[in-house]
Amino acid sequence: MWDVIVVGAGPAGTAASKRCAEYGLNTLLLEKRKLPRDKVCDGMVMGPVAHTLIKQEFGDIPKNILSKPYYLSGYMFHVPGIGSQKLDNLTPLAWRRDLDYWMNQKAQAKGVEIWQASRVTGLRLKEQGFSVEIEQDKQKSELEARFVVGADGATSIVRKFLFPELKVRYSQIYQECHQGELDLDKKYYHWFYPVEYAPLNFGAHHKGDFIIIDVGGGLGQIKQFLIWVKNFLAKNYNFDISQKPVWRGGCLEPVMYKQVTSYTFSPAKGNALLVGDAGCLPMPVSGEGISPGIKSGLLAADSIIRAIESGEQPDRIYLTKVEGIISVFKEIYPRFKGISEETKAGGHSLPEVLRDAYHSTLRMF
Numbered sequence: 001m002w003d004v005i006v007v008g009a010g011p012a013g014t015a016a017s018k019r020c021a022e023y024g025l026n027t028l029l030l031e032k033r034k035l036p037r038d039k040v041c042d043g044m045v046m047g048p049v050a051h052t053l054i055k056q057e058f059g060d061i062p063k064n065i066l067s068k069p070y071y072l073s074g075y076m077f078h079v080p081g082i083g084s085q086k087l088d089n090l091t092p093l094a095w096r097r098d099l100d101y102w103m104n105q106k107a108q109a110k111g112v113e114i115w116q117a118s119r120v121t122g123l124r125l126k127e128q129g130f131s132v133e134i135e136q137d138k139q140k141s142e143l144e145a146r147f148v149v150g151a152d153g154a155t156s157i158v159r160k161f162l163f164p165e166l167k168v169r170y171s172q173i174y175q176e177c178h179q180g181e182l183d184l185d186k187k188y189y190h191w192f193y194p195v196e197y198a199p200l201n202f203g204a205h206h207k208g209d210f211i212i213i214d215v216g217g218g219l220g221q222i223k224q225f226l227i228w229v230k231n232f233l234a235k236n237y238n239f240d241i242s243q244k245p246v247w248r249g250g251c252l253e254p255v256m257y258k259q260v261t262s263y264t265f266s267p268a269k270g271n272a273l274l275v276g277d278a279g280c281l282p283m284p285v286s287g288e289g290i291s292p293g294i295k296s297g298l299l300a301a302d303s304i305i306r307a308i309e310s311g312e313q314p315d316r317i318y319l320t321k322v323e324g325i326i327s328v329f330k331e332i333y334p335r336f337k338g339i340s341e342e343t344k345a346g347g348h349s350l351p352e353v354l355r356d357a358y359h360s361t362l363r364m365f
């Protein structure tokens with residue numbers, strides 16, 4: 001029997017597993033894909049918490065994991081037809097595939113056993129913990145663990161087994177990577193909010209020799225909006241609309257701030273704890289998920305360790321610890337709502353509202 005099985009080798013699961021192994025727990029990290037794996041993400045290590053946690057837990061990010069311009073100077077918020085605002089904030093720009101793999105290797109060096117290409121397909125409560133069903137090369141088998149950490153991202157299967165009735169709201173984000181350059185300052189991430197398409201919005205930035213375009217919003221509206229976005233970038237910022245993307249991918253993000261801050265959803269049950277996107281913990285406004293992922297992963301590991309030492313319930317300990325993140329959500333959530341209110345009112349102050357909302361996210365997390 002494993003002491004801890006962590007499901008998902010992203011930042012949240014890697015941080016949780018590393019801390020458990022450092023304490024001496026027999027820890028297995030299961031990842032459904034082959035490693036290193038890609039993740040649809042801009043790779044911005046955004047707030048001060050993200051920098052500090054990565055440095056403290058894993059060391060300085062090696063330069064070969066960063067992509068040019070290595071550090072963004074900050075973010076620009078553009079509301080077409082109204083204006084732009086700038087927010088300076090030094091932000092390392094990483095390739096997620098390499099960043100996550102570097103962290104995986106650090107965890108492995110501390111004693112975490114990593115099984116890649118191992119998909120969790122079932123979870124069953126047992127008297128002494130859990131039975132975890134996995135599939136490897138189309139073969140199913142069962143493992144046992146005292147504690148389970150669900151770090152399996154936005155559409156978490158661990159969350160589905162723990163909370164089968166929960167209705168999760170998602171926003172869909174679609175990303176394209178193109179060769180070339182835009183007539184936009186390369187040192188900034190550019191976030192565009194065209195008022196007439198709200199709540200759809202998009203981002204564009206340079207990464208290495210590429211242009212990255214992120215289009216986000218409600219499910220099912222992205223395709224039409226993307227056509228508008230490309231025409232807009234071609235007209236205003238020299239985007240070559242005839243070229244095909246070198247890479248593209250879609251991703252979901254949970255939008256559960258209301259449920260998390262009102263405690264109608266709490267990311268833990270018994271000996272199973274949910275962290276990062278699986279715990280619905282990406283930040284409101286910025287969508288930043290690396291730092292809340294690492295932070296909640298570490299809190300989950302600390303909760304398991306304290307439960308072992310004290311005999312207390314790990315979910316109770318974790319829900320108290322994770323309150324620090326939820327209280328930040330509570331402060332930021334009204335600003336998130338303020339964006340849609342300002343948009344509905346015509347958006348004349350939207351550049352400032354966006355900058356201030358974003359700034360508060362970075363200041364607090």
Ligand SMILES: Cc1cc2nc3c(=O)[nH]c(=O)nc-3n(C[C@H](O)[C@H](O)[C@H](O)COP(=O)(O)OP(=O)(O)OC[C@H]3O[C@@H](n4cnc5c(N)ncnc54)[C@H](O)[C@@H]3O)c2cc1C
Pocket residue numbers: 007008009010011012013030031032033037039040041042043044045046118119120121151152153154156157173174175214251252253275276277278282287288289290291293
């Ligand atoms: C377009 C886009 C841009 C973003 N940009 C940023 C950014 O610049 N900065 C930032 O901080 N955040 C950003 N985010 C958010 C960030 O990517 C996520 O919040 C973050 O990756 C969450 O980390 P995690 O460890 O919780 O989950 P993930 O990184 O999603 O890792 C989950 C892992 O679990 C594995 N898994 C899933 N199911 C199973 C299973 N059944 N069995 C085993 N393994 C499984 C997956 O393969 C994956 O490796 C962005 C998100 C999107 C969509």
